[in-house]
Amino acid sequence: MNKTAIRQWRNKAESWVQRGLDKRLRLAVTGLSRSGKTAFITSLVNQLEHAGLDARLPHWLPAAERRVLGSRRVPGRHHHVPAFGYEAALSQLAATPPAWPEPTRGISEITLAIRYCPKNRLKRRLQDTATLYLELVDYPGEWLLDLPLLSMSYAEWSAQQRGLLQTPALARLAHRWLSAGEAIAPDSPADDNRLAPLAAAYTQWLHDIKRECGAYLVQPGRFILPGEYQGAPMLQFVPWVWDEVPAGLNEQHHYGMMETRFEHYKKHLVAGFYRDHFAGFDRQIVLVDCLSALNRGPGSFADLGRAVNAIVQSFDYGKSNWWRRLFAPRIDKLLFAATKADHLTPDQHGRLAHLLDTLVRGGQRHARLSGIDIETLALASIKATTSGEVSHQGESIPALQGRRLDNGEPVTLYPGEVPERLPDAAFWQRQGFDFIDFAPPGWQPEQPLPHVRLDRALAFLLGDKLA
Ligand SMILES: Nc1nc2c(ncn2[C@@H]2O[C@H](COP(=O)(O)OP(=O)(O)OP(=O)(O)O)[C@@H](O)[C@H]2O)c(=O)[nH]1
Ligand SMILES: [Mg+2]
Known part of the structure; x- marks a missing residue:
């Protein structure tokens, strides 16, 4: 074999090894209208682009261990699916004054190539670096509400x-x-x-x-x-x-x-x-805006519970043969996230997650979703407030500072307590909710977007994929 042939052979072998190490993960993001899907994907892509540089992702081990070398956007494989409007969302957030991204209406996707150093010793011996191709798909949660129609x-x-x-x-x-x-x-x-x-x-x-x-x-x-x-x-x-x-x-x-x-x-x-999209998802995050429903009152909150229950049914294929036969779904991890947690002081975040968990379980649900790893947490994709303490009648109480969305004026407030379980009649009488909408934070485009617990979401959804 001459030198050129050897080099060609070695390149080929390396690219085989590389292809063996490289992985793809199709992560679907859903939630009802205005639940925060666009903000979540925008912030996730932004954090990943900053991973290995200045992103704050302490709970995502691969980043904490400095094994994430960097991420970049790459063209997607699915040419029939519209592109997610990442650039447009960022430029709205960076505008003066900053604005939230526009509402979206259908399905879209964006692909990232995440380069990392494998931890696994065998993989490491074969190759110093590997790539995870992460396909993020945004689709309306309303589409999942139609599942029961199939059997009617x-x-x-x-x-x-x-x-x-x-x-x-x-x-x-x-x-x-x-x-x-x-x-x-x-x-x-x-x-x-x-x-x-x-x-x-x-x-x-x-x-x-x-x-x-x-x-x-x-x-x-x-x-x-x-x-x-x-x-x-x-x-x-x-x-x-x-x-x-x-x-x-x-x-x-x-x-x-x-x-x-x-x-x-x-x-x-x-x-x-279900056939053309859902069946191709590897993992799923469902975003739920519990706070807006609490704000609207008992009827609306009860309906949110029913809608979450209907959404959960799409993942309840563990024991259902017809479902498996028809669509062969393969989702193995499912994260429910209560969004916009920055509307609450940090001491309330655990309660918010607990409340969502109660909605998701709706009785015995977890037992029935066998085969899927499920987690619930509270997060803010784009943190629009800062939390601190104010003194009130000689007592120090937790408070939030932000800017009102309607007039841009700064406000300091204590938003109140979130019920940890399904709110009862006494709760609604005792305490109404009055969350105001916050303007997006002032943000310099060269910095990562501020967030709450997005790294926890990454740890659950991607942790094992960068091993
Ligand atoms: N404070 C705060 N507000 C948020 C956050 N995420 C979303 N919001 C608010 O919720 C609104 C809706 O967020 P989007 O990300 O557009 O929600 P969506 O699910 O994509 O909505 P549609 O595209 O209409 O289905 C935003 O315009 C913000 O007002 C967050 O992390 N913090
Ligand atoms: Mg959207």
Whole structure:
């Protein structure tokens, strides 16, 4: 073998070894609207870009052991998934005055190459450094709320929605779509000119109950967040909550057409999401904004509990054969994180995590999620306050300082106590919550973003992958 051939052979062997050491991890980030997904991914990418330099990640061992050499963004493998708007989010945070990133509507992703020194001796002997390709996927938690639809017929779903209308606060806002639907006979010829405005009025109701009643558990989830399917006929149906339906109807009739669309919705959007995206996730973080729900009151908080419970069902495939057969999910670690913990003084963070844990467990849940490693914690992706103590009537009490989002004015406040368990009636009478929204922190783009416990999240989600 001449020298060139030897060199070529050695390069090839090294790249084989390298490929053997390099890993990929697809980490999905979800949560209901405004739960803090964009802030979380932005801060996570930012911390990782600063890892090995000046990031503060003491609880993430690979960083504490100085084995993380650096991270950079690289093009993703999934060309059909829109790119996560990292640069746009950073420039909003760096603006004067700083602004929170814009709301997002659908799925997006960003890939990082994290270079590190393996700890494992065998790996080390083979190669000094290895790379973890971390794919972060942002998608709306509302899409997970649709899972129960897969096992329901149109008639069953309609009956369930009719049940919802027993709640006066929800029924009060339903007038427009209820009266539009009343005028349509189930066996009259299907007409898009009538179904489209009916579905639009129903969709508006879903938005209204979210806004006015603080509802979280709204179905179908894609009506609220249609992504690229805005205006598709598949999204133009409503539950049939009116007269008895005569037998023998088909797609030529209004009822039959809506039934067909419901089935399309299930097949293409609900099952399609689980098959094309969910089945490819290795790990998952679910973000939950418990504080906004506490702020809105008992009805809203109870609905958040129901929504979290519905979300948990997507990970409850440990014992379900049909679920495994259909989608072959492979998520092995699941982190529930209560976001925006910087709205509380640090002594309350443990209580917030505990409260979320109670919502997630909703009875016996953990036992049923066998096979998945689950953890719950409280974090702030982008810390907008500083905590300290103020003296009040001769006593020193914990307090927060930040700037109000509405007018940018500095404030010092004691936000109060978070219930450690599900709040009871006495709690709501004793104490209302009044969290204000904080403006993002003043931040120099060359510095890492300030955070609370993002390193703990990294330790749980990535710790073993950088061994
Ligand atoms: N104080 C504080 N506020 C936060 C934090 N994270 C998010 N927020 C607030 O919550 C809002 C929503 O955060 P996003 O990250 O946009 O939430 P999202 O889940 O991506 O929302 P959608 O894209 O609308 O689904 C922000 O505009 C901030 O007001 C945090 O760590 N601290
Ligand atoms: Mg977002």
